[in-house]
Amino acid sequence: MTGIRRTVSSGSPLEPRIGFSRAVRSGQHVAAAGTAPIGDEGRTVGPGDVHAQTARCLDIAERALREAGASLADVLRTRIMLTDVTRWEEAARAHGERFASVRPVTTFVEVSRFIDPEWLVEVEIDAVVPREQG
Template sequence: MTSGSPLEPEIGFSRAVRIGPYVSVAGTAPIADDGATAGLGDVYAQSVRFLDIAEQALREAGATLADVIRTRVMLVDITRWREAARAHGERFYQVRPACTFVEVSRFLDPEWLVEFEVDAVVATVDRAPSASQTAAHRALPG
């Protein structure tokens, strides 16, 4: 799955990859639709933007937020973890996946304050992607 990021072909990665019931969403930056950084200076707003992108990637892979089993939240300033946790909690308060918060020294763009990764397991076959989507997922680099 691709999100249209120009970095995907340059780096050689996919926004999300599904193999069987397993879906992994790559570390996702707070990129707005116009390519600019969403929520400048605002960890919460950047977290919400990531969750919007991840939810779309999951949906395209035949999954939902309810299928998420693990999240990783990476921040350049760990003292601001509660801002990211607030956004995380708003989406995952019922799902309650395993979650890890870590501090990193920086991201590719200094305007990015937070990135998330998401792993999901699709438990039901009725939400499986089409055969063409599945073939595309296998063909995309992960």
């Protein structure tokens, strides 16, 4: 897979408008973009609920990782961006439910706002897929 760049779309209408991909794989490296808590119907999942929104962000990112040939076990770094960092434990609970055994490096940061004011959290993920044994 060395030298091959593959993009993954989640179907978000913002992707072509902004010019980004949900995830990109280049060789063994996979990066998932800032992922917002958008449901399949296009509305915010869990308004007011940081845990539910974080879980939704992780669902979307995990699906993109899998499409790029990675899994949660391959994750090296996560970034959790919150509009209210005092609610970090709610996001951390959702993160821990997925990553307790993986334990990637993780950063929680506060941001002033997101594109949609209902979004309380966004998640970014970086992964490295092990080389296939031949």
